[in-house]
Amino acid sequence: MSKTITIEPITRIEGHGKITLMLNDSGKIDNALFQVTQFRGFEKLSEGRRFREMPSLMARVCGICPVAHLVAGAKACDEILAVQVPETGLLLRQAINLGQIIQSHALSFFYLSVPDIVMGFDANPMDRNILGVLKKNPQMASDGIRLRKYGQTIIELLAGKRVHPASIIAGGVSDPCSDEVRDKILADIPEMLRIVQRNLDWYKQALSQNGTSSLRVSKFVDEIRTFANMKSLFMGLVNDDGELDFYDGKIRFVDSARKIVADKLEPADYQNYIAEHVEKWTYLKFPYYKPMGYAKGMYRVGPLARLNVIDRCGTPQADLELSEFRGLSSGAVLSSFYYHHARLIEILYSLEKLEQLLSEPAFTGKKTRAVAGPNKLEGVGMAEAPRGTLIHHYKVNEHGVMQWANLIIASGHNNMAMNYGIMQVARHFVKGEKIEEGMLNRVEAVIRAFDPCLSCSTHAAGKMPLKIELARPDGEVIHTLTQG
């Protein structure tokens, strides 16, 4: 008898989603769907507004990564102004963006995902959370809080406020940075580097078994093998030196052997290489690599993808970690379980890069913005958000009033991979008539590995009840499991 299992809402992710698992007559997973159940319509509501409002308006897409939207939006506006942002403006934008990467990655890793690793996937859900981590490993919980706070403080100090700062604008940033603020941020970097290194070491240790350092014989070997562990393309921005760059660069695609499929693609031409497929059962579209067509052109973005596409990080400690990371696989690292690992390496990189940027004499310059009116009718802004490549594309009339917008959000790129991932993990773990909570947690955890940002803000704190229903094809619920 075929049945359907629904997980709604998915917990410990940012936003509202739903997972539907369809079992066939023999009780095996027939199909798995990851559905995003909210529609927001930001592209439509921007029509008729002044383009200068766009960075701030579009930043409301997300309360966790508003800076990424501000950056991509402001870059699209720079194109419309047809100006070059002054060096100080660029440095400030990059530093604020790094603050954002640090805080968002810390949130994803320490608050949302570490509970599964510290407490185990089958632990009691009452303990499998940040408070449980606080009891079992107080140092780690405090490290996570400290690191996230540091990232948020950078944003606050450089951009005015932690969530939805308005300082990143068309043409640059609105306010320069003082020597005192720069020194204050610099002073904490050594401590933050120690925190990240400590947790990277812990993470590698936690995954190993019997003291061996090899991740291949990990106690999470089943999860590593089944968490969206598949061949796919990877996409990310790479700078002219082949290094990791969250702010600028050109697009590169690599395949699962880490062979370059396409390189130095201009962000402005994204429609030549990315197309979006629409399915009726979800509000999230399915972007794919256009030359290969839908489904075959599945690619992943975000920390794992970025580390797969780059030649090197470009900072010493992160590059050391990257070489070890590369050892996990002969080609690209394919298991999405390693998004967590990649995230920690990216925090390390961000701290090192931040130190470099802050040490530039121009960082505290006074000329932070270029002033101009609309000189072009179209602009594309691309940046690496914590979750992957973010694209903002605007069209305006000659007076600078928005006529059309297209946004491809990082989580969207991973949609196909996430769907594949839940199918893979469900096939491995969800078996039999009765659903165990731990099985279900793994289905959610594969989504968590991608850290998708489906919604808008951390304001959605509090209880997010999880409800799973096992139903007959006629809709009759035969088994229910709830938590939260």
Add this chain to the structure above:
Amino acid sequence: MSSSVKIKTLTIDERQVGAREDQTILEVARENGIRIPTLCYLKGLSPYGGCRMCIVEIAGSPKLLPSCMTTVEEGMVVSTQTERIKKYRRSLLELYFSERNHVCSVCATNGYCELQSMAQEVEMTHVHFPYMYPHLEVDATHERFVLDHNRCISCTRCVRVCEEVEGAHTLDIKDRGIDVRIITDLDQPWGESETCTQCGKCVHVCPTGALIERGKSVGEMSKRKQLLPYLTKMREAQK
């Protein structure tokens, strides 16, 4: 002051005050440091009585009266801060917010807006009326300024300053009630106006983000509030 002008005495919020007979309650209150909130009133422009934020209670009158349009009378007992008035002010303000698209977070005047400050002053926490979300245009055709009808509260300060101080009368209003709109010349795009002198007074007297300078991003458009008082003072000095 002419010697024929009579002096009246009245009570505002239990304070005895003296006033010239041609003064309004609002003027007298302000002279005596009594705060009455206003949105459409601006010293230096003719009073309009449109916003109704300056309503006061007068003993013996069942109606609430706008203090900017009501002249003083001998023995008047005026209350400016009763619970009834506060409730009405709050409701009025909620109607302003519900009528158009006042989205502070992405507005160029965020942090400098009189409507926003007023909401704080009257302790407005929610809008209890359904939002109307009208589909309104942004006129960005002018070389220097932008008119965003979404942020307009129809206070007509811009219309009055354009006519009474600048003497251009580029700005005016069309239609009535909830459909009222600020227009330029004969309802043409502002950029095509032949009468606009580009002086910018309208922008600086506008209490909200309805009139702003081009090129201002979110939270960057502070208004030069001293512009009109200064112009008025200099003109009076010349007379």
